Amino acid sequence: MDRTKYEKIMRGAGDLDYEIYLNTKQLLACQKEPDELCNPDELQFMIVHQVEELWMKLMATTLLDINDEIRAGRTLKALTLFRRVHICQEMMTAQLVLLETMSPKDYQEIRLKLGNGSGQESPGFRTLLKMPTDLWQTYEEVYLEGGSRTLEQIYDSEYSHDEAYMMAEAFAEFDEQFQKFRNAHMQLIYRSIGVAANSLKGRPVEILNEGLRQKFFPALWHVRAEMTDRWGGTYGRKRDKLPHDA
Ligand code: HEM
Structure with a gap:
């Protein structure tokens, strides 16, 4: 097959309505040209990172919308938008596996081209690391009514599977x-x-192991642990009578 011919077709002319609307000319020029790649896997490496960056842009924008919807009292809309964020997160994780088709040697060659660049410099990731604190403040103000309700009530003593509970679960997700x-x-x-x-x-x-232990919303994990302690304080030491006991 004629590589050059197909590489030209792949780029497109950029003058059709679809191409103009989606900026395909610019989009498809965001990767190195074929003769600039250090090996064929470098194209995949760049594309996976770029796609992930776009999902993070969509997630961060959607989190801003979620914040606005919560403050406007539209919980159901905010929950639908949270579902969108969760799907983006699932896709981000699923897409990583593409890079397992790259050999360790191919990665070493690519690595030499990265300079000192690292995922820690990702604008999308850095934004997502900052946003949860502000979003949680909104949750507290709206659903915990600035301190007059508690997560314990929402999850346990006054549990009614209400909007505050559904939204808290979206945060936990x-x-x-x-x-x-x-x-x-x-x-x-x-x-x-x-x-x-x-x-x-x-x-x-x-x-990076530190990040593996980071919780954005520790209160949502504590409330579960506290419930487990309260409900089963004697679990494993004392056993209540069960129906099948004689
Ligand atoms: C073969 C593929 C990959 C390798 C070997 C790799 C390697 C690494 C390493 C070694 C770090 C730590 C950097 C440091 O200490 O400064 C890191 C961080 C990071 N990488 Fe990757 N990475 C890969 C693919 C990806 C992809 C596809 C993404 C997509 C978004 C990504 C996003 C990140 C992020 C966000 C961090 C910072 C993580 C945190 O602070 O918890 N990486 N990566």
Whole structure:
């Protein structure tokens, strides 16, 4: 097959309505030209990162919309938007696995082209790391009514599966999906550069383990733990009578 012919077709002329509306000319020029790639896998490496950056842009924008919807009292709309964020998170994690089709040697060659760049410099990721604190403040003001309701009431003593509960679960899902991404990313690192290697920043890869333990909304995890303690304080030590006991 004639590579040059197909590479030209792939770029498109950029003058059709679809191409103009979607800026395909600029979009498809965001990767290195074929003769600039250090190996064929570098194209995949760039595209996966760029696609993930776009999903993070959509997620961050949607989180801003969620904040507005919550403040406007439109919980159901905010929940639909949260579902969109969760799907983006699932896709971000699922897409990492594409890079497991890259051999460790191919990655080493690509790595030499990255300069000191690292995912920690990702604008999307840095934005997403900052947003949860502000979003949680909105949750507290609106659903905890500035302190007159508690998560304990919402989850346990006054549990009614209400809007405050549904929204709290959407926050917890965000936290959990973030961890799933970080775990999958760590596995990808192990697969590509090994378990004990140094990162491009010269720091041990294991530094990312701190992020694996980070919770954006610790109160949502504490409320569960507190319930477990309250409901089962004697669990494993004292056993209530069960129906099948004689
Ligand atoms: C073979 C593929 C990959 C390897 C070997 C790799 C490796 C690494 C390493 C070593 C770090 C730590 C950097 C440091 O200490 O400064 C890191 C961080 C990061 N990488 Fe990757 N990465 C890969 C793919 C990706 C992809 C596809 C994304 C997509 C968004 C990504 C996003 C990130 C982010 C967001 C961080 C910061 C994580 C945090 O602070 O918890 N990486 N990566």
